[in-house]
Amino acid sequence: xxxxxxxxxxxxxxxxxxxxxxxxxxxxxxxxxxxxxxxxxxxxxxxxxxxxxxxxxxxxxxxxxxxxxxxxxxxxxxxxxxxxxxxxxxxxxxxxxxxxxxxxxxxxxxxxxxxxxxxxxxxxxxxxxxxxxxxxxxxxxxxxxxxxxxxxxxxxxxxxxxxxxxxxxxxxxxxxxxxxxxxxxxxxxxxxxxxxxxxxxxxxxxxxxxxxxxxxxxxxxxxxxxxxxxxxxxxxxxxxxxxxxxxxxxxxxxxxxxxxxxxxxxxxxxxxxxxxxxxxxxxxxxxxxxxxxxxxxxxxxxxxxxxxxxxxxxxxxxxx
Numbered sequence: 001x002x003x004x005x006x007x008x009x010x011x012x013x014x015x016x017x018x019x020x021x022x023x024x025x026x027x028x029x030x031x032x033x034x035x036x037x038x039x040x041x042x043x044x045x046x047x048x049x050x051x052x053x054x055x056x057x058x059x060x061x062x063x064x065x066x067x068x069x070x071x072x073x074x075x076x077x078x079x080x081x082x083x084x085x086x087x088x089x090x091x092x093x094x095x096x097x098x099x100x101x102x103x104x105x106x107x108x109x110x111x112x113x114x115x116x117x118x119x120x121x122x123x124x125x126x127x128x129x130x131x132x133x134x135x136x137x138x139x140x141x142x143x144x145x146x147x148x149x150x151x152x153x154x155x156x157x158x159x160x161x162x163x164x165x166x167x168x169x170x171x172x173x174x175x176x177x178x179x180x181x182x183x184x185x186x187x188x189x190x191x192x193x194x195x196x197x198x199x200x201x202x203x204x205x206x207x208x209x210x211x212x213x214x215x216x217x218x219x220x221x222x223x224x225x226x227x228x229x230x231x232x233x234x235x236x237x238x239x240x241x242x243x244x245x246x247x248x249x250x251x252x253x254x255x256x257x258x259x260x261x262x263x264x265x266x267x268x269x270x271x272x273x274x275x276x277x278x279x280x281x282x283x284x285x286x287x288x289x290x291x292x293x294x295x296x297x298x299x300x301x302x303x304x305x306x307x308x309x310x311x312x313x314x315x316x317x318x319x320x
Contacts, residue, residue, distance in 0.1 A: 002047040003104025005078075006040075006054045006097045008032075008061030014098035015040060016046050018106045027099055037067040046096050053078050053109030055101060057118050075118040082108045095299045123218055130211050131234035137207060141200035151190040155183065166197045 001019055001024065007014045017025040025047065030039050050073075056214055057065040059076035065075050087096070087104040109115060145164055152169065153159035155176060160168070173191060178184050208231070214229040215223065222233045 002050040003106040003110045004044055004047065004050055004052050005102040005104070005109065006052065006061065007105060008054060008056065008064055008099035009098070010060065012098075013040075013061075013064065014102045016099060016102035016106055016109065017050075018103065020110070022107055022110065024103060027102070029098065031060040035070060036064065040068070041071060041073070042201070049078060050074075051109065053085050053105050053115075054118070055105045056080050057116075066121060066285060069118050069120055076106050076109045076115045077118050078115060079317065082112065125213070126214055127211075127218065127234040130214055131206065131231070134204070134207055134211065135235070136201055137204050141197060141204065144200060146195040148190060148197060151186055151193065155186055155190065166201060167192050169197070204268045225235070273296075291308060 001020055003018050005016050005018070009032070013030055013032060013036060015028045015030075016025070017211055019025055025044075028043050032038055052065075052073055052075045053098075054061040055067050055077060055078050057075060065077070068075050073267075083101060083104040086108050087100055089108070090104065147168055149164060152164075152172060156172060158174065169190075173187060173194065176183075176187060178187055211234055212230045213232050218233075220233055222228055222232065229252060
């Protein structure tokens with residue numbers, strides 16, 4: 001079994017082949033062009049059976065991973081954190097080169113049993129892209145509205161309310177009485193921001209229609225839940241890993257610390273034992289001085305002590 005690790009980049013890709021003993025068999029560096037898939041498949045033809053391991057197959061290497069999967073190859077997604085850890089533990093150094101990264105990616109794919117296998121993108125990817133686009137447009141509209149709020153607060157006493165619509169902002173701008181060049185320029189900027197808000201509203205309306213069509217095409221039953229619409233139905237469509245079942249009751253023990261969960265989990269079998277009373281702390285032994293004739297001080301002295309300390313004036317007076 002051969003493992004081909006790939007370190008993808010925007011302009012080039014580096015591939016390294018290892019066997020079951022982590023021995024490097026061959027290396028290849030190619031440019032990121034339209035012939036990248038066929039070049040890699042022709043180069044890897046002698047290495048059979050084989051599996052491909054791509055670092056960040058859902059990021060920079062997403063296009064290459066999808067091309068290899070479409071050609072019938074087995075592709076594994078290696079997180080960059082795992083490949084970096086394998087590189088550091090292998091040599092004890094943090095030298096980062098493309099060949100080292102490709103070899104570390106292949107080693108992780110050889111030793112790690114729970115890596116995600118890359119599959120062809122389907123309709124779920126469409127829902128995921130639409131949800132991401134909706135989030136981007138909503139964030140862009142919010143930024144434009146906040147900037148419009150800031151400009152209107154400098155033109156109108158008290159500004160506007162918390163919720164500002166494009167129609168309301170247009171009425172406010174039409175009713176302004178501008179007297180200085182500063183106000184004219186500020187009103188012009190506010191109208192540009194108002195045009196941005198209207199443009200984002202049009203894009204969001206068109207996007208909502210596309211999301212409804214995509215959700216209806218998916219034939220999902222999530223929208224049957226009360227309060228779940230087409231936009232919310234797109235949000236959970238992201239890669240996730242199935243949680244393993246609980247094998248033992250002790251797995252639920254951390255939940256029993258909270259009183260609200262005891263009605264669900266149940267009370268403990270045996271009441272917790274009271275902690276034993278600890279004996280009182282013993283007084284700390286006094287530290288002996290190196291020279292008993294010297295008194296103790298909280299801070300060091302600059303001048304050394306004399307052979308015999310001088311008596312204070314009050315002590316001499318009492319001795320008389």
